[in-house]
Amino acid sequence: MYHELLREASFWSFLYQIDKDLAATARRAGCPCGGCLHCAHYLRRPRGGPRDLPTECRYRLSFCCNRDGCRKRATPPSVRFLGRKVFLGAIVILVSAMRQGASARRVRELSEMFGADRRTIARWEAFWQEQFPKSPFWKVHRGRLIAMVEILFLPGSLLEGFVRSGDDRKGWEQLLRFLSPITTGRGLMSTVI
Numbered sequence: 001m002y003h004e005l006l007r008e009a010s011f012w013s014f015l016y017q018i019d020k021d022l023a024a025t026a027r028r029a030g031c032p033c034g035g036c037l038h039c040a041h042y043l044r045r046p047r048g049g050p051r052d053l054p055t056e057c058r059y060r061l062s063f064c065c066n067r068d069g070c071r072k073r074a075t076p077p078s079v080r081f082l083g084r085k086v087f088l089g090a091i092v093i094l095v096s097a098m099r100q101g102a103s104a105r106r107v108r109e110l111s112e113m114f115g116a117d118r119r120t121i122a123r124w125e126a127f128w129q130e131q132f133p134k135s136p137f138w139k140v141h142r143g144r145l146i147a148m149v150e151i152l153f154l155p156g157s158l159l160e161g162f163v164r165s166g167d168d169r170k171g172w173e174q175l176l177r178f179l180s181p182i183t184t185g186r187g188l189m190s191t192v193i
């Protein structure tokens with residue numbers, strides 16, 4: 001299945017490197033007010049990752065404008081965190097996808113493996129089935145993806161469209177990069193392509 005890679009600390013270090021690149025790009029762009037962005041990373045307590053998740057991978061990379069009177073926070077897109085969700089983004093995708101059409105036993109196994117309870121998984125399901133398909137983000141992207149993604153079963157169809165096998169690091173990278181605009185303040189309202 002698709003879950004082995006997500007149990008490896010090295011996979012999360014790999015995603016962290018991508019987040020560092022995304023953060024560097026945001027920092028170079030600076031604040032819209034013309035100010036410089038200073039590091040204001042903050043520690044999160046992500047759930048669902050391996051026990052030996054490196055400490056640096058627990059930080060949400062973020063910046064603060066240095067100009068008095070502005071001091072606005074700028075949080076770049078991420079391939080690790082899905083907005084404010086406590087669980088790591090890839091876990092939210094995987095568990096929701098596996099949930100579709102799975103037997104009660106399989107759901108139990110999944111929730112035990114990643115530590116997500118039934119109510120949490122139900123909330124994720126509502127996110128993928130109700131909020132995500134109606135979002136501006138999805139409306140601008142669905143045309144581009146329609147050939148590869150069967151719209152009916154989100155997020156399972158996204159997972160199948162991008163990730164070829166369980167250890168397909170590149171596929172995960174592309175999927176998480178694709179979703180990264182919705183991990184920022186604008187969330188599902190994002191229409192960046």
Ligand SMILES: [Zn+2]
Nearest residue numbers: 031033065070
């Ligand atoms: Zn500013």
